Amino acid sequence: MKNTTNGPFTASSPIILASxxxxxxxxxxxxxxxxxxxPxxxxxxLPNPGEKPLEYVLRMAEMKTLDVARNHQGMTILGADTIVVLENRIMGKPSGKLDALDMLTALSGQTxxxxxxxxxxxxxxxRLSRAVSTDVDMRVSTEAELMGYIETGEPMDKAGAYAIQGIGTFLVTAxxxxxxxxxxLPLSRVLDALLSQGIAVTRY
Structure with missing residues (x-):
């Protein structure tokens, strides 16, 4: 699948998104x-025993990127992985509705x-790897509200069981x-990396 849109930048060499x-x-x-x-x-x-969230997410991003890069020498491969972290508890995608409820209940009212x-x-x-962290404040939500959200199906393929850009925006206060x-995808940091390597250049 090839993606082409108008924008302020263009690629100087082929890019593959490994996601x-x-x-x-x-x-x-x-x-x-x-x-x-x-993809x-x-x-x-799963995280290794004692593995820190930053170490884990970088290991996952590198693993996914290298998996695709093996078959595409001479090209730029971009891969990424996102996790939610609550007091060092790493939350990936929920395994089911009960797991999603457990995650969302733990996140409710917390940062x-x-x-x-x-x-x-x-x-x-x-290879160039980076990690970016953002603090997210969540409103206090009732179990009924969380179950209603889970029934939409949106949480099931999202780290931490919510999507800030989707229905789950109601969960986030700041x-x-x-x-x-x-x-x-931390877009500005990814762009800076692509620009620094001459992979992305300004269009005009």
Missing amino acids: GSPRRRELLSDLGLEFTVE SSAEEP HQVVTGFCLVLPDGS IRGSYTNVVG
């Missing part, structure tokens, strides 16, 4: 960069961090940091 996330695809498209999508098929293992790690494998084979990071 099937429509949110990441839309964010990257907004820059105007041409890229193709090839990683790598399994997502948590959304951490996205991204990895670039460059045409010369070198954020401190990058909004796009909470959506799934």
Whole structure:
């Protein structure tokens, strides 16, 4: 799948997005960069004992990116992974409705961090990885409200069981940091990395 949109930037060499996330695809498209999508098929293992959230999210981002890069030498591969962290508890995608309720109940009325790690494998084979964290404040929600949200189906493929850009926006009272990071890709940091490597250039 090739994505082409108008925007202030263009790609100087081929880019592959190693993610099937429509949110990441839309964010990257907004820059105007041409890229193709090839989601990683790598399994997502649980955190290792004692592994810190930052270490885990970077390991996941690098694993997904390298999985796709193996078959595309000489191209730029961008992969990412997003987790929700509450007092060092790492929350990925819920395994079912009860797991989603457990996550959302724990997050209710609390401040948590959304951490996205991204990895670039460059045409010369070198690798650049970064992680960005955003603080998110959640309103106090009743179990009935949370169950109603879960029944929409939206939480089931989202880290922490909610989507700030979707129906789940009602859960969030404030954020401190990058909004796009909470959506799934810290766009300004990704752009800075692409510009620094000459992969993205201004269109005009």
